Amino acid sequence: MTGTAASSQSFRDRLRAFNKCVCDGARLMVGQGDYGTYVAHIAKTHPDQTPMTEREFFRNRENARFGVGNTSGFRCC
Amino acid sequence: MGAIQKHGPWALVGALGAAALAVVATQRGEPINALWVVVAAVCVYLIAYRYYSLYIADNVMRLDPKRETPAHRHNDGLDYVPTNKSVLFGHHFAAIAGAGPLVGPVLAAQMGYLPGMLWILAGVVLAGAVQDFMILFISMRRDGRSLGELIRAELGVIPGVIALFGTFMIMVILLAVLAMVVVKALAESPWGTFTVGATIPIALLMGLYARYIRPGKVGEVSIIGFVLLMAAIVYGGQIAADPYWGPAFTFTGVQLTWMLIGYGFVAAILPVWLLLAPRDYLSTFLKIGTIVGLAIGIVFVAPHMQMPAMTKFVDGTGPVWAGSLFPFLFITIACGAVSGFHALISSGTTPKLVDNELDTRFIGYGGMLMESFVAIMALVAACVIEPGIYFTMNSPGGLVGTTPESAAAAVTALGFPVGADVIAQTAKDVGEHSIISRTGGAPTLAVGMAHIISSAIGGKTMMAFWYHFAILFEALFILTAVDAGTRAGRFMLQDLLGLISPTFKDTASWGPSVIATALCVGAWGFFLHQGVTDPLGGIYTLWPLFGISNQMLAAVALTLATVVIFKMKRERYAFVTIIPTVWLCICTLTAGWQKIFSPDPKIGFLSHADRFAKAIAEGKVLAPAKSMDDMHKIVFNDRIDAALAVMFVGLVVAIVVFGVMACVKAYRADRWTALEADPTLAPAE
Numbered sequence: 001m002t003g004t005a006a007s008s009q010s011f012r013d014r015l016r017a018f019n020k021c022v023c024d025g026a027r028l029m030v031g032q033g034d035y036g037t038y039v040a041h042i043a044k045t046h047p048d049q050t051p052m053t054e055r056e057f058f059r060n061r062e063n064a065r066f067g068v069g070n071t072s073g074f075r076c077c
Numbered sequence: 078m079g080a081i082q083k084h085g086p087w088a089l090v091g092a093l094g095a096a097a098l099a100v101v102a103t104q105r106g107e108p109i110n111a112l113w114v115v116v117a118a119v120c121v122y123l124i125a126y127r128y129y130s131l132y133i134a135d136n137v138m139r140l141d142p143k144r145e146t147p148a149h150r151h152n153d154g155l156d157y158v159p160t161n162k163s164v165l166f167g168h169h170f171a172a173i174a175g176a177g178p179l180v181g182p183v184l185a186a187q188m189g190y191l192p193g194m195l196w197i198l199a200g201v202v203l204a205g206a207v208q209d210f211m212i213l214f215i216s217m218r219r220d221g222r223s224l225g226e227l228i229r230a231e232l233g234v235i236p237g238v239i240a241l242f243g244t245f246m247i248m249v250i251l252l253a254v255l256a257m258v259v260v261k262a263l264a265e266s267p268w269g270t271f272t273v274g275a276t277i278p279i280a281l282l283m284g285l286y287a288r289y290i291r292p293g294k295v296g297e298v299s300i301i302g303f304v305l306l307m308a309a310i311v312y313g314g315q316i317a318a319d320p321y322w323g324p325a326f327t328f329t330g331v332q333l334t335w336m337l338i339g340y341g342f343v344a345a346i347l348p349v350w351l352l353l354a355p356r357d358y359l360s361t362f363l364k365i366g367t368i369v370g371l372a373i374g375i376v377f378v379a380p381h382m383q384m385p386a387m388t389k390f391v392d393g394t395g396p397v398w399a400g401s402l403f404p405f406l407f408i409t410i411a412c413g414a415v416s417g418f419h420a421l422i423s424s425g426t427t428p429k430l431v432d433n434e435l436d437t438r439f440i441g442y443g444g445m446l447m448e449s450f451v452a453i454m455a456l457v458a459a460c461v462i463e464p465g466i467y468f469t470m471n472s473p474g475g476l477v478g479t480t481p482e483s484a485a486a487a488v489t490a491l492g493f494p495v496g497a498d499v500i501a502q503t504a505k506d507v508g509e510h511s512i513i514s515r516t517g518g519a520p521t522l523a524v525g526m527a528h529i530i531s532s533a534i535g536g537k538t539m540m541a542f543w544y545h546f547a548i549l550f551e552a553l554f555i556l557t558a559v560d561a562g563t564r565a566g567r568f569m570l571q572d573l574l575g576l577i578s579p580t581f582k583d584t585a586s587w588g589p590s591v592i593a594t595a596l597c598v599g600a601w602g603f604f605l606h607q608g609v610t611d612p613l614g615g616i617y618t619l620w621p622l623f624g625i626s627n628q629m630l631a632a633v634a635l636t637l638a639t640v641v642i643f644k645m646k647r648e649r650y651a652f653v654t655i656i657p658t659v660w661l662c663i664c665t666l667t668a669g670w671q672k673i674f675s676p677d678p679k680i681g682f683l684s685h686a687d688r689f690a691k692a693i694a695e696g697k698v699l700a701p702a703k704s705m706d707d708m709h710k711i712v713f714n715d716r717i718d719a720a721l722a723v724m725f726v727g728l729v730v731a732i733v734v735f736g737v738m739a740c741v742k743a744y745r746a747d748r749w750t751a752l753e754a755d756p757t758l759a760p761a762e
Contacts, residue, residue: 025167027295029361030354031426033158035293041154058293059350064156066349066357066564 031065032058087127094120101191101386108381111457114194115375118453122446125202130210130442137642137650138214140434144756147221147429157221159432162439168430169444171361172422173209174368176255176555177412177627178448180518182456183525184620185409186467187397189387190460192406194453200407200414201449204657208415208631210441211638211654212423217437218753221429224420224634228732230752231640236735238576240633243728244421245569246721247626249597251418252562253604254623255555256341257615260333260605261517262548267326268317268508270333272545273552274326275309276356283355299358306359310545314508330609337559338602345563345594353560360554367526367550371454374529384460384467389492396472396491397516398617399679400671404664408624413452415657417630419445458525459518465495466503466512470521473614474514475701484513508541516614523547559601566597607714612701621672622718622725625665629729632661636736643743644751651740662733669726673719682722686715 024034035057042051052060097117101109134140151157160168185193216222219230225244229237263269279302287298316322328336344352393401398409412418423441431437459467468488469477477484481497481504488495504512507527512520527543535542568584570593575582581589608615635658642651675681678688689712692699702708743750 038154
């Protein structure tokens, strides 16, 4: 019985992982990276710095995609 | 035993692909099922991915899973982030897939489906995917630098400037041609114009929402936008039928051209969060969704291909575009087989996000195979509609006239019998006044998609909805490309002008920005206006020029890849990039030469100009011109186009010469001379 419980657990985990993958993928398609990854990165490498808020992060990414001097938002034919 | 287990399943895939190709190649006279085409394509992709991309990864690149990628070395949580392979694949695919692979194959269908299909498959395996993969690899090994910087570093400063200038001109032509596709699709179509126009207030609303009300909620705001868009399509039909609003949203091509030019200028100056970014969400998600929907639709409906495998127009007498199979088929289908623009994407954000070197095979090579599959689906969509309807929609107005009767007579005379009642009925089915001479590929694709999807969902009554959905989806991402392209072009132009006058480099100050934007919009606006007023229908004239420029950029990118292979002292594998480079040079130089010097005025710009210049000297007005002014304009446009073709040819010749010199130098050197970043090994975990 525990076997089925464990496998349904892992199935749910896998579903959650798949879901996150789809959401991350959709966000990255429009140039929005993962905020959690960014916060974790700052916490690990620059513990003295305060990371940007989610709102600041969103604007930062928007500008990085289309903003002044940047061509990375350019779409192909 | 091991070998059988390892290669056995792939041998089966190969056998299935060969069988499907055999069906496609031998079935004559009766329509074949589109699934054979799809199965053949997928098998070719699988085999190419399993064997050829692995060969390149192991021998040419020698990808090293232990080597640190820029995402790890410069990890900042923002621009450089190690990213899941599948997530990055989605990002890369969304960036490379656009209108090109949808339009090119539709235009190429005038020669039948077989030539286009074979070129899409051979081109992607040997050229397109190789280019994307190689440039991604090269950029990744150099901290994610851009194509221009890579050419400057590996080939020299002068080739770098030439490439930058060439890229700008190519972008101008691209934007003009894409904008023309939109104009051609919306002209005299109140339903289409209303829905596409409605995207502007919808995007503004979304922009304000995502800025101030719920910042960063991309999914939420996209769903709101999507619902509003669908409402716009549904009510667009009523607006179009309304006695007041219908005519109010009916515009001629020239009116739409000026609106687009004005729009392009304003949109490129507005803050990005207000219009560009929210529209980008809509167009990206709608694009991916529609591509998936079309794939499911084709598999589910399994439609038959009505277009013959090969038409008589392989000799170059076709009404859609001029020129014979070689070289013009190979430039008409650019994206989907090989597209130089992908080199800009592969050296853009993607290389900065690669987690492990081995991932580049899936992202670079695999991503392009996926785009090629989109091209195959577009070809299928164009070939499932009646050939008579196809030629009615894609022939220049001068040939088919404006009434169903004249079009039916003209297209039947071409050898594709179609009745006037069928033409009128098709227009009615898709909710348009007329489908005659709606060139540009988008309306044809929309009819094909509506045909396929409505067979699955909604039947005939939903056909008008699906038609306008397809038009909206194409117009939406073309307009996003026009926005983003104008911005990118403006920065490129400021870079270039900065070489002459350094004040231009200041992208933050208003003066230079406005001037550069105006120059950029003016440049593509000029070609757009020329195309829309072109009596032959601009696609006939300008699409080949776009194809030549795009393929030439691919030749430039592949030349860079060849030079890098020589510099790595792996010249025995250089055939991987030399073969596609040589083929692209043969095609584009022949096509370029013919567009300039061909004595046939249908193909050669100069002979066409001469014919009209001679008539002007004799005081005569030649059809399709209506006045002496028209005559002068045609001559002037022809000469501009010829000059542009000369420039593209010169550009590619110059880069190839520099490339050969760099290869010879690298060959003579007794050591590795490529300029990779230090191969710091990632710490073992």
